[in-house]
Amino acid sequence: MTPKIFIDGEHGTTGLQIRTRMAGRRDVELLSIPEAKRRNAAMREDLLNSADIAILCLPDDASKEAVGMLSGNNKVRIIDTSTAYRIAPDWAYGFAEMDKAQADKIKAARHVANPGCYPTGAIGLIRPLRAAGILPDGYPVSVNAVSGYTGGGKQMIAQMEDQSREDAISANNFVYGLTLKHKHVPEMKTHGLLDRAPLFSPSVGRFAQGMIVQVPLFLDDLKDGATIESIHAALVAHYAGQDIVTVVPLEESAKLGRVDAEELANTDRMKLFVFGTPGGAHVNLVALLDNLGKGASGAAVQNMDLMLSA
Ligand SMILES: NC(=O)C1=CN([C@@H]2O[C@H](COP(=O)(O)OP(=O)(O)OC[C@H]3O[C@@H](n4cnc5c(N)ncnc54)[C@H](OP(=O)(O)O)[C@@H]3O)[C@@H](O)[C@H]2O)C=CC1
Ligand SMILES: CC(=O)N[C@@H](CCC(=O)OP(=O)(O)O)C(=O)O
The missing domain is CATH 3.30.360.10 (Dihydrodipicolinate Reductase; domain 2)
Incomplete structure (x- = not known):
């Protein structure tokens, strides 16, 4: 099955750049929310829970809200680009080259905090x-x-x-x-x-x-x-x-x-x-x-x- 990716915040600066990098990729399916509905909580919650990986490109508060929307779901994996979880011990820090073991930690993680x-x-x-x-x-x-x-x-x-x-x-x-x-x-x-x-x-x-x-x-x-x-x-x-x-x-x-x-x-x-x-x-x-x-x-x-x- 093609993995489904949802970028919450896809119309912002970081989200748009991720979308550009994914354009043309056939190995993943991008779930998308219309720009006018980008703050619609019910639609976001539905898309977040339909993804295999949710990439959060939101301010810290909205990221925490999105993680809350996934709290009952033990399948969706998360990459958060905000500052909210970067020193949280149960999140892998997403800087793969920072030491030799880090890439494997990211591979295995459910929750990855993208670095600043x-x-x-x-x-x-x-x-x-x-x-x-x-x-x-x-x-x-x-x-x-x-x-x-x-x-x-x-x-x-x-x-x-x-x-x-x-x-x-x-x-x-x-x-x-x-x-x-x-x-x-x-x-x-x-x-x-x-x-x-x-x-x-x-x-x-x-x-x-x-x-x-x-x-x-x-x-x-x-x-x-x-x-x-x-x-x-x-x-x-x-x-x-x-x-x-x-x-x-x-x-x-x-x-x-x-x-x-x-x-x-x-x-x-x-x-x-x-x-x-x-x-x-x-x-x-x-x-x-x-x-x-x-x-x-x-x-x-x-x-x-x-x-x-x-
Ligand atoms: N820009 C950068 O160089 C870097 C940014 N980051 C991090 O990435 C995250 C996003 O930053 P950036 O892309 O620059 O920010 P932007 O302001 O460019 O984009 C944020 C997007 O999130 C949307 N948004 C805000 N609040 C909510 C909400 N409650 N529900 C749904 N959508 C919401 C915004 O919509 P609206 O237009 O309505 O406000 C906007 O589309 C931040 O946490 C930042 O720290 C990380 C590394 C570098
Ligand atoms: C120029 C500027 O304003 N930069 C931001 C840092 C970039 C950002 O918000 O994102 P990350 O924390 O994820 O890197 C700031 O100083 O708050």
């Missing part, structure tokens, strides 16, 4: 160094990032693109999350294996899709003997054997004068760089991805495929 866009970059950089013992307990990790404006969903897209709106945003680049209580911090801490919450400072640029996440490190405060080379080697070893997350060779990074946030727009991959000077005191870890690709919809489709392959 910024956390995908941050955890992708931090977790391998924690696992290798290079980043010690107590290290004060900072995460600085810039996202394309589609990261703010339909509302921010309208605010950036329609300058006639009362709430239009005219800035080309702005820093936000100024209370330092961003919803992604717990997720970065848990899946980054950190014992201290990172200091996370996000920003948005006037480009639709793309993301740079930076984690600067002081070598003196890492494990004794840590160097730009040993950090790079730990990342290379961690990501060996797959081609979605690539670690850029040090010689290649050393030749770069800049990193373009849009380089991986419209792809589902992530690139990791280690910048610095051999023998120097600092390194800057950089992750490059599409906030809507590996940061959202690309990861959701990857997780769906893993679940279907079980």
Whole structure:
């Protein structure tokens, strides 16, 4: 039987991108709700319960409501793209490359929490160094990032693109999350294996899709003997054997004068760089991805495929 997939929130930014990625696929049947009925609870409940996999592309509250609509159903599997379940112990975290066992956990899971866009970059950089013992307990990790404006969903897209709106945003680049209580911090801490919450400072640029996440490190405060080379080697070893997350060779990074946030727009991959000077005191870890690709919809489709392959 062809597996049935329902995307709750299919007319939003993340949902639409998932639909685009599924267009033309014959191995799955997409159940769909008309745009005008997208908030009709009875129709959603019926479609959710008719699916083999429900992909939730909704705000947190609506995701929780959808999970509630499935509470009596022990068959439907769920991929939730919201923040609601990302550190819930009974949900598998949908970042397949984060360690060697994760893809199998996703394959077997009934409930998968798709990672946040910024956390995908941050955890992708931090977790391998924690696992290798290079980043010690107590290290004060900072995460600085810039996202394309589609990261703010339909509302921010309208605010950036329609300058006639009362709430239009005219800035080309702005820093936000100024209370330092961003919803992604717990997720970065848990899946980054950190014992201290990172200091996370996000920003948005006037480009639709793309993301740079930076984690600067002081070598003196890492494990004794840590160097730009040993950090790079730990990342290379961690990501060996797959081609979605690539670690850029040090010689290649050393030749770069800049990193373009849009380089991986419209792809589902992530690139990791280690910048610095051999023998120097600092390194800057950089992750490059599409906030809507590996940061959202690309990861959701990857997780769906893993679940279907079980
Ligand atoms: N954009 C991004 O880069 C990323 C987003 N995500 C996550 O994906 C989720 C969706 O975000 P995004 O696609 O950006 O948001 P959008 O606002 O673009 O889309 C959300 C969709 O959900 C619909 N919706 C809202 N409330 C309800 C409800 N109660 N019942 C049914 N439908 C509802 C909206 O309808 P309406 O038009 O009526 O409001 C809209 O179609 C969020 O949880 C976000 O955190 C994850 C990673 C990255
Ligand atoms: C630019 C922007 O506003 N970004 C969002 C994060 C993206 C998002 O809402 O989704 P995820 O949590 O699933 O990544 C924010 O900072 O709230």
